[in-house]
Amino acid sequence: MNLSRIRLIAIVALFCSFLPGLVHGADLISQQSFGEKNEIVLKFAAEVDKLKAGNINNYTVFEEQDPDIRLELVSATPNYAGTAVSLRFKEPLNTAHTHIVTVKNLGGVEKATATVSQSYLGYLFSILISALLINNFVFTKYLGLCVFFGTSKRKTTAKGMGVVFTLVIVASATMSWFFFNFILIPYNLNFLEIVVFIGLVSLTVQAVDTILRKVNPILFNSFGVYLVLVIANCVIIAVPLMMANNKYNFYETFMLALGAGGGFLLALYLMSSVSERMQLARIPPTFKGLPIAFIVAGQFAMAFLGFSGLKIF
Amino acid sequence: MANDKTSMQLVANGILKENPIFRLALSMCPAVGISTTVMNGFMLGIAVLFVQVCSSVTISMVKNLIHPRIRIPTYTLTIATWVTVIDMVLAAYLPEAYAKMGIFVKLIVAFAIITMRLEMFACKEPVGASFWDGLGMGLGFMIGMMTIGLVRELLGSGAILGYDVLGFKPLLFFILPCAGFFVVGLMMAFFNYIEVFYKRKKGFTS
Structure with a gap:
């Protein structure tokens, strides 16, 4: 009797500990990585409107330590299916720093944020x-x-x-x-x-x-x-x-x-x-x-x- | 201890008989690294000449005060002081040439030739002789760098001092960074060949 209760508690605790992960998985941006020297690639969890995804005004990108300096985007190119977008910047990125990408008005979500970093x-x-x-x-x-x-x-x-x-x-x-x-x-x-x-x-x-x-x-x-x-x-x-x-x-x-x-x-x-x-x-x-x-x-x-x-x- | 050579003999000794690059084979890093043009060689040559003469004279002046056991650190610090001086002067007055030479101006501090001359010459001889010896070594280094630069610039890009002379590029390979090794190696072999040739002509058997 006692054992089954402990087991129940353990299962609930395990489920709760996975909850943040599940919530994160339900987010709009499912995967983010550095591409070439001046490129960040975002993958979306769901298909998004390609017109909106191609508009560079929907994105704001900055380095974690200087939030005031917005990095200048040149283009945002969505792929054919509309599940990923490649952001190109005017200047090469310093991949040693953590970058924060914010997306507005895309895929029915008002605002989504993702941090892009290389493993140290x-x-x-x-x-x-x-x-x-x-x-x-x-x-x-x-x-x-x-x-x-x-x-x-x-x-x-x-x-x-x-x-x-x-x-x-x-x-x-x-x-x-x-x-x-x-x-x-x-x-x-x-x-x-x-x-x-x-x-x-x-x-x-x-x-x-x-x-x-x-x-x-x-x-x-x-x-x-x-x-x-x-x-x-x-x-x-x-x-x-x-x-x-x-x-x-x-x-x-x-x-x-x-x-x-x-x-x-x-x-x-x-x-x-x-x-x-x-x-x-x-x-x-x-x-x-x-x-x-x-x-x-x-x-x-x-x-x-x-x-x-x-x-x- | 007094040196019986005249000042001109000391200078000529640095340029020909004990040329730092081709004869002693010291300070090879800049000879390979940035000798792509005559101008680069000349600029770095000036910097080395300045450091060599100044530190030779300084060490010669204070040679009796230096304890023999700490002489190497003393030399290094003296050289480092003069390198700092020339580094700041070049950065202030010739920023373009300084940018081309990159880290090599600061690296003069670790050039074996300067330490070696201090150890072999300046710590034993009077100030005047040390000055001439430093001048000779510096000029020898400068001439060596400029010769390599001349060969690489002429054969690599068909130009001398930036002016197009040949009108075509005989061996574009020579301007590549890694060709520095080949150019220096071939030039050393060439000088050896001349030496062997002359010795044979005079009837020596070597």
């Missing part, structure tokens, strides 16, 4: 992939080349350098973010960013050097040589500067630094694999050494062009 984890992941492959710092941004050609002769060297570099860049980018947001911006000291960022990098390198020497001398013997080279690498200062330019938040900065370090490791590993093979090849004497390394790097750069346009989310 997906966005973070796309920053990582972008820094790793699409905008690889070595092959598509041409940064860090001095160290790249110097340390890509053997695989073991390449791995050591890549790992040390990734560690240092993540640590220094994180510290740079704190300094930039809590000291430079509040006191209007933006012009000091180069001095502060490079200072932090030197500090990190010095700290890693001292700590590693005491804590793990064996590791220091194998990796310590690369620490000095890290400081002469353009990537290490480019990452904080990009962070300051794009006003990234903490997680985005972390992902960018991780992607930059991983991309450098990947580039070094690929290049060192080729270099080891090249030692067996018969290269014309005038091309020996750096010239052939440059040409191989150029071929890698062309291969990495293939990643442009890659979009996962």
Whole structure:
């Protein structure tokens, strides 16, 4: 007896918890997503009047953090069946922000609202992939080349350098973010960013050097040589500067630094694999050494062009 | 410690014998990244020249006050100060050229060539010699950048300094960003070839 009552209560509670979902499902707009760069696609639960759906005055769109700035629409194109509409905007949308779309006088409903947003984890992941492959710092941004050609002769060297570099860049980018947001911006000291960022990098390198020497001398013997080279690498200062330019938040900065370090490791590993093979090849004497390394790097750069346009989310 | 070379020898040393781009193969990032035109090379060359000369002279003046263990951070901070100066000057007076060079002006701070000259030359030699050495290195870098820019602009878009010279575009490929690697590699091979050729002519066996 008691058991069946509990079961009843449980079923009612379950039903109630699904109620908001059902109400939401009965809404006019059933699905919303970003389309191309300047496009938002809305799907309707029911068929709507195509004439009304094609009128851009029926829509208001704005970003969640600035409700006062209405984004300018260029066209609203309903599909043939009248169950979906594609809104095109004058300027490309910033898909990192949440957009709010309001529809008036459509499908018998006076006003319907929908929020369009990209999943944040997906966005973070796309920053990582972008820094790793699409905008690889070595092959598509041409940064860090001095160290790249110097340390890509053997695989073991390449791995050591890549790992040390990734560690240092993540640590220094994180510290740079704190300094930039809590000291430079509040006191209007933006012009000091180069001095502060490079200072932090030197500090990190010095700290890693001292700590590693005491804590793990064996590791220091194998990796310590690369620490000095890290400081002469353009990537290490480019990452904080990009962070300051794009006003990234903490997680985005972390992902960018991780992607930059991983991309450098990947580039070094690929290049060192080729270099080891090249030692067996018969290269014309005038091309020996750096010239052939440059040409191989150029071929890698062309291969990495293939990643442009890659979009996962 | 005194250097027995004259000032002109020091300058020539930077331009020819120890050219930063073709001989020492340092500071390759801008040589590949933005050397698509002669003008770009010239602008970045000016910036590097300024930073190199100023930081060489600064370090040479205070060389006796720097503790050897913290010399690398001191160099970096000195360079960063001068880079900030040139960065703000370019952004204020030449905004168009500055926009083309993008992030590379700020990245001068991490160029290996400047740190290397401070470590090898300016921290041991007197102020005057350091000035000439910095001037030579800066000019060498500028000439290297302009040479690569000349080749890429002439063969890529058939123009020099924006003026159409050839009337057609022999190798459009050269203007693409990733061709920078090929151009630098081929030019290095070309200079090596000239060197080998002359040595053979003189009867050296190398």
